[in-house]
Amino acid sequence: MSLTLAKAASLLLEHHLLNEIITPQGWTLNADGITDAHASFTHITYDTRSVRKGTLLVCKGRFKPEFLDGLDDKGLAAYVSQTDYSAYTDAPGLIVTDARKALSLLSAEFYGRPQDGLTLIGITGTKGKTTTAYLTQAALNAYSGGRCALFSSVDLCLDGHDMIPSKLTTPESLDAFRMMREAVDNGMRYLVMEVSSQAYKVERVYGLTFDVGAFLNISPDHISAIEHPTFEDYLRCKRQLAYHSRALVLNADSAHADLVREDAAAANIPVTDFALRVDKGDTSTAAWQASPVDETRNTFRFTHNGDPVTELSLSLPGDFNYANALAAMALAHAAGVPCDSPAFSAMEPVKVPGRMELFGSEDSGTVAIVDYAHNYASVTSLLDFVEHRYAGRSPRITLVAGSAGNKALDRRREIVEAAQHRIARFVFTAEDTDTEPYLDICNEMLGNVTDEHVDASVIVDRVAAITDAIANAQSHDGLDVVLLIGKGDERWIKDMNRHVAYEGDDRVAERLLHASKE
Structure with a gap:
């Protein structure tokens, strides 16, 4: 597990990624003349906060040059980047065409393949x-x-x-x-x-x-x-x-x-x-x-x-x-x-946390299913399972769902389209988001409901949404199935780029139904 500046340069050249090596002495493709070119790096990272003596730093993504401030004093040995940062550090710079590709190759080599x-x-x-x-x-x-x-x-x-x-x-x-x-x-x-x-x-x-x-x-x-x-x-x-x-x-x-x-x-x-x-x-x-x-x-x-x-x-x-x-x-x-x-x-005995976990029982009249279903295909498969498993019982189905913020925008429509003609009720609620407000996402999903025979409402607080759905299910005669999708056993919800503690769909369902998994 020995990676040196000379080996790094050779590897990057082999994969046609290295443009040049920039040092205070000049620009070159030959690392042999660079001081300490054959000294092993002691650490590799893409996080400037973890730089220490002998570190090779890969600058990827939305990297800012001011992140290099003070790193020479911490022992930065070299950096890899698509941009020349020689104005901000005296460490040699391996300038590459693609920093992410370089990160993968150099990481494999650093850890001994x-x-x-x-x-x-x-x-x-x-x-x-x-x-x-x-x-x-x-x-x-x-x-x-x-x-x-x-x-x-x-x-x-x-x-x-x-x-x-x-x-x-x-x-x-x-x-x-x-x-x-x-x-x-x-x-x-x-x-x-x-x-x-x-x-x-x-x-x-x-x-x-x-x-x-x-x-x-x-x-x-x-x-x-x-x-x-x-x-x-x-x-x-x-x-x-x-x-x-x-x-x-x-x-x-x-x-x-x-x-x-x-x-x-x-x-x-x-x-x-x-x-x-x-x-x-x-x-x-x-x-x-x-x-x-x-x-x-x-x-x-x-x-x-x-x-x-x-x-x-x-x-x-x-x-x-x-x-x-x-x-x-x-x-x-x-x-x-x-x-x-x-x-x-x-x-045979394998179970996956948060996937197809069943709570309650048919005898009690209410079953909750926790699953990570999050798009048209997975919601369709989940409803197919419910229809087959409870064939002849004509279960009343409630779907508690949100959708991720800032990405996979089609899911907000597809989840509704997959379910609206097959269930009795939607409850739209919080899922994970970077910057979009939960309420805006829920209202967008609500606006995609076109079947006048399905009930639909928004309860942003996820625990309150699940509580309402299960209580409503328990108030009916016959069999009710409540589908809780998208979060599984995760113990957090992402809110405006912050991870906020969350009980977990599985624990909420178990607590409310006073029952273990089927």
Whole structure:
């Protein structure tokens, strides 16, 4: 784990990123004549607050030159930037064409290329990434004796068993390589990670090749001025996984699956496809398939190339979770788990915090379901699950929902469109926002309700909204189902760029219904 100025310059030149090195003595491409060019950096960061003696600082994003004030005295050894900051520091500057790409390459090198010691599994898609990641980790952990790490939007696991909260779906590159190093040092042999479209758009996984990648599905999402300007841009970023994997697992039923196959063929990447088959009339040539054993859809039979592999009864309800399990099985197999391994049964007890958690009971007349559903596709899948699970009961459905501020603006309309003809009541409430007021977002969603038969109201306080929805549900005869979407088990709400403590949808539901999870 030794990175020097000379090695950094050589690496950046190799990847056609280095413009020049600027020092008080002049401009050059040859680092050998620079003082301390072969001294190892002791620290690498993109946060000026953590600079100490021997630090390599990468200036990315909305960096301001005044951030460099006083850093020479703290021991700044060199900086990497797309801009010359020699007027603000005497430290050598590696001037590059793309600071984010440079950050990823240099971070990997600083931490000794930990990815080379891991079998990397990358998962992308509009929905199902987190659940598929958890299920894949469970199978690989069972197969390897607990040696599988996890990067997910909910939790991180660097030792095969202890979970810590995550901040991003895909970590910033420096943080990812630092945690990979920790995972390798902990004896991990596998790493399962979610790969978001933003990860490719802002180069968080630049230079990284996955041993196995999975493309689960695609539908419009994350379209906004600060995410993806168009669906084409969103899909193009998702498709990059096909070019940066050694093997690809593909949902045969995904929209644009043929285009992803073309991507893989262009990159000479082998593809293994999977398909969930719920209707008896369905036919498929997909290598991996799963179908329900009976009409309850509580147990599915999994096959590979027509041969039986196993039957699973998941703790996570819903057809879509069996599709996630099928993807996980195909991924684990591509990573080396044989079809006859008992490791696949480790997926059965898996639960994902904040996803498809059921509270209350049918006998009490009120059930609450907590889930991270947040767009048209996931809300539709959730309502399909409710209709199938409670078939014959004709449940009265209430949806408690908000939408993220400043981004994914189409969700505010799509959530309403997915639900309004299938439910009895909307309660619009706070979710996360950077600068938009909660009330404005809720009122925009309210304005998208066109079905005169559905009740709709705004209660901005999220706890009050859930309390009202459950109390209203309990006042009716028959079965009421309250869907609490978007926040899951998160213990905060983002309000004007501040994280404000929040009880969590799961805890509110459990407290109000005086019941544990089903």
